[in-house]
Amino acid sequence: MTGIAVIGTGYWGKNHVRTYSELASEGVINSVKICDLDEKRACELGEAFNIEYLIDYKELIADPNIDAVSIVTPSSTHYQLAKEFMKAGKDVLVEKPMTMNSRESEQLVKIANDTNQILMVGHIFRHHPAVKELKHRIDQGEFGKIQLISSNRLSFGAPRKDMGVIYALGVHEVDMFCYLMDKEYPDSIHTTASYTLQPDIEETAMITMDFDGTKAYAFESWLMPAYGKQRDLVVVGSEKTAKIDYLKPQELQVFDIRIAEQDFDGKTAFSVENEGSYTIPIPYAEPLKEELRHFIQCINDRSRPISDGEIGLRAVRMAEAALESANNGRTFSF
Ligand SMILES: NC(=O)c1ccc[n+]([C@@H]2O[C@H](COP(=O)([O-])OP(=O)(O)OC[C@H]3O[C@@H](n4cnc5c(N)ncnc54)[C@H](O)[C@@H]3O)[C@@H](O)[C@H]2O)c1
Structure with a gap:
């Protein structure tokens, strides 16, 4: 033991x-x-x-x-x-x-x-029950082609002194977006950030990642008092849309809604097909407990963790690129 x-x-x-x-x-x-x-x-x-x-x-x-x-x-x-x-x-x-x-x-x-x-x-969100359920359903094709991803991690509080929101919070999103898109890296990252309280610690950032035309946006801020503690993820697919409130690991919200395209005399017309929304209940499990259980299992059977050093390294490379982009205004290509 x-x-x-x-x-x-x-x-x-x-x-x-x-x-x-x-x-x-x-x-x-x-x-x-x-x-x-x-x-x-x-x-x-x-x-x-x-x-x-x-x-x-x-x-x-x-x-x-x-x-x-x-x-x-x-x-x-x-x-x-x-x-x-x-x-x-x-x-x-x-x-x-x-x-x-x-x-x-x-x-x-x-x-x-x-x-x-x-x-x-x-990388705790790789062990989050609602994220795992969503990933499984995306891989099964239930959501169709992913068209847009958006994530908010907003709160109001004293900023950290050792790192800004890109390393502290954005590092979760860059990893999550790649995980959901089944890619090691995006094609590019572009970030804008604000340094309102300290000259070298960004307290707000908007990270934009491009995956072959599909955009993923992460909005991170410690200077946003209007929403309490908001931590969510929305994945818009061509067939369905999913929403996860990271604070509710026992729920995956699904919106059975899509934009339909029709051809009228050579012209494209768009319409909304809305078949309602529902919540998929997931057995409750605390993400950190899942993560630590997984660590112990890997120790015992010498297996490779699902959030191993390579995953951590890629997330740091992406956070580094996001910070560089915030500081020099350029888009970073992988
Ligand atoms: N996974 C997540 O969701 C999550 C959430 C918050 C923080 N974190 C990460 O956890 C780490 C710690 O963050 P925190 O907010 O708890 O920081 P913290 O400053 O609250 O705590 C750090 C502790 O480490 C101790 N410490 C420092 N050097 C030490 C050493 N050599 N030996 C023993 N103790 C030492 C300090 O005394 C302090 O008590 C950071 O890497 C942070 O990014 C992860």
Whole structure:
């Protein structure tokens, strides 16, 4: 059975700790330890979940009871930590963005290959039940040809200091769009962004990706108070349209609606065919729990994660391109 440690117990790391604790009580893993440079934070969480805490991650490297780690520290530290753990023979789940530049992500993929360690990246939406259902239905042809994709990730709050919305949020969308379109990369990315509060941290961005004429738009903002916390995805197909509210993993909304084209004396006429809408219920599962369960399964059977290092690397390359486009106004071609 598996011993896991979570390194970094801040805003997101706490969720890894809670979820692994649940998996430990269910007998899926053997033990959980936590580590944070901030001793007060590690201690409070350790006491709340009754688990051992440390402040020096090097102790975990030497710990024979630890098989794998979740690295949930600031992204600028992912490279060094992931490298050290893989070289020490531990499997690694590193949060997204995998690293802050593609050169470091390439290195991590190489180290994972050389050491035969599992390298998974926290692209949580690949583990989201409604997204998986949608992908299955798209692949079956139910939605027809994908004509348009649009995603909004909007909230109102203090911006991060270590990265802007492109790396923090857009990295989810660039990966999701490629996943849904069944492509490794789009043909091109163009981004516009605004830097209202800090000169080098964009708090709003519109990322446009082109897939052979099909456009996918991601609107990301920490400066949008009008919608509460909005996180959604709309996929318009030639036969049907789907909508996912990412906060409701148990629902996939389908709109049985399309634009019909008819020929009248050589002229094309468009009309709307609307056969109504319905919600497909999906058994509830928490996306993070699905992700961590998958990680443990990959550790146990040595299989390749569905959000592996290659997926993480591609997402970083696309985020890098999106940021470059925002800064120089040019369209980036792949
Ligand atoms: N998958 C998602 O949906 C999602 C959501 C939020 C954040 N994240 C990612 O999770 C990571 C952490 O983000 P956050 O918002 O939780 O940050 P945070 O600043 O709230 O927490 C980071 C924690 O890491 C600790 N830390 C830093 N260096 C350390 C080290 N060497 N050893 C031990 N502890 C160390 C800090 O003390 C802090 O407690 C980022 O990569 C972020 O992009 C992913």
